[in-house]
Amino acid sequence: MRALRIAMAMCVAAALLSLTLATVAAHDDGDHRGGHQDTIWLAIMRGKFETPPRDTPARGFALFSMDGGSVDYLILVSKISNVFAAHIHCGAPGVAGPVGVTLFMGTPGSGPVRGVLVRSSFTGPDAGNACGWTSLADVVDNVTSGNAYVNVHTNDGMAPPNSGPGDFPGGEIRGQLRVVGQDDE
Template sequence: MRQTNVGRRRFLVSLGVTGVLLGGLGVNPATAKSNSSPRKRNFRTHLRGDEEVPPVETKAQGQLLVKFDDDLTQFSYTLIVANIDDVFAAHIHCGPAGQNGPVGVTLFGGEQTSASGILAKETVTEPNPGNVCGWESIEDVYDAIQSGNAYVNVHTVGTPSGEIRGQLG
């Protein structure tokens, strides 16, 4: 019986210490589990040829950095690439890892270019009008990224379906 009381005291002491620690961090221990964590606002992905479907052998690579505002009405992004030639477009597509999907947001489009560095840096306030993803708002884009159902790729003349790709989420 004494051992059970010792175990109970240890449990209560550890519970009390946890409460003090959480209280010191400004967390109410009674509601710590019921509060949901703040929504993630920043996303990053590395783009590589072996992430394309089907995989592409290339020395090109890239990074996409995305930051949503608090109201989910816009996002800012920076698309950085290296060792890539003849780029004509870059998009966020809807689709899970390993599957291709339609374009939802255009990140770069225009004159064909070769690049190493920032390819595009903008703020987006709406997805492409009439996109087949069904995204009508920036919050729809956010939800797709948050659920792992969005990816970015960079299209080149030699690989029009995409030379490098990275899954967002």
């Protein structure tokens, strides 16, 4: 039964990625002089990528599609509980950085989550963020240079913090953002 659920989740993820890529390709007018139009970003999130690394079975991925002045995104998670926030942070791999863009806000102690955590869009960074980002271009520059990551924060609502899966307020899973196809160009 577990293998079937994993296979189904992978099929759903592949279908969503294919649909997103097909949508971007269908809207591609061939003009890439702007440099960031029709761009796909991806972050594969695991506990071992957090700083410090987390011992958790939780997994996730975040998919972003930038077209013009807006970024649409989807975050899928599994084997995670008590999610209260997800963000884009500024920071190189292995470096914990401040929040630049808030992607999701929930309630501590909210129980297990499996599947779509959030599907939404943003047009710029959080006002007054500690990354110093003031525009969408700042976010894009950090993503393309490898200095931005997505993480998902958890909290069971009980002391002490960091007691195990479902209770990592600083972040339970993390994935460095990369531009899909960037290494191929």
